[in-house]
Amino acid sequence: MTNAITHHPSDETLAAYASGTLDEARSLVVSIHRSLCAACGHAVDQYEAIGGALLEQASPVSMRPGALQAALGSIGTSAQGAEIASEQPLDRHKLGPWRRVWPGLQQRAVSVAGDSDIKVFMLKAAPGITLPHHKHTGDEWTCVLEGAFEHQFGRYGPGDFDEADETVDHKPRICSDVPCVCIVALQGSIRLQSFLGRLIQPILRL
Ligand SMILES: [Zn+2]
Structure with missing residues (x-):
């Protein structure tokens, strides 16, 4: 896309999106922006990594073996995941007639x-x-x-x-x-x- 994106979601919104606390409706609209915007894709990856680290600190005993590797693995592949998501972000949603x-x-x-x-x-x-x-x-x-x-x-x-x-x-x-x-x-x-x-x-x- 040659068009430069100049208007982005707020940091608060990206953090809420990354932590999964946004409702499905607003999450969908943010996910479409994220799929088109490398800067916000990167920011969401960062928030997810921070969230994962906090989770690790909060529950060091209860975490299952391999859970951290699984989490890190998903962080590592999320950039690729965003691209996959960007292809058809609306696929899971039914569209009504115009x-x-x-x-x-x-x-x-x-x-x-x-x-x-x-x-x-x-x-x-x-x-x-x-x-x-x-x-x-x-x-x-x-x-x-x-x-x-x-x-x-x-x-x-x-x-x-x-x-x-x-x-x-x-x-x-x-x-x-x-x-x-x-x-x-x-x-x-x-x-x-x-x-x-x-x-x-x-x-x-x-
Ligand atoms: Zn953006």
Whole structure:
């Protein structure tokens, strides 16, 4: 990929991902970024190594013979594992059909295990459109797969990760000349800001 990735998950997010404490929904979106971003792949490897070392200190007696070698072995091969994962990170997930939810905007559901309040979906937005002005009640994590959008914090192209919490007031515009396809993990719900937005909110079912 020639596109330079400039927006990454926070260190806190990468550490939570590496320790396995993230829910399946947000983990999926982080794993897609990780599979595209060498820097974050390396950071996750480091966090996993630190986590393994801490585990070793915490339970020196109860660890089974060979467990450390097994752990180190998995650390040693995780870079390769990331590449394998990067080929088809969505393979284990069922994708729903594309549905038109707004002029120039399509959405498809992505199934994830568990029953958290976090939904995962893909968005495909036409060049030049501005997404409905919105705020959210929880985190909204986005990884761009194709095309690009921009908002007040910069331009987001393939591989870029947008980690927005409930304080962010969003109005992204598609700035690529091809459709922008993203995968999104959304916690809680979206609050559209305009009068028209509130009218179409039930249609979007976000
Ligand atoms: Zn990254």
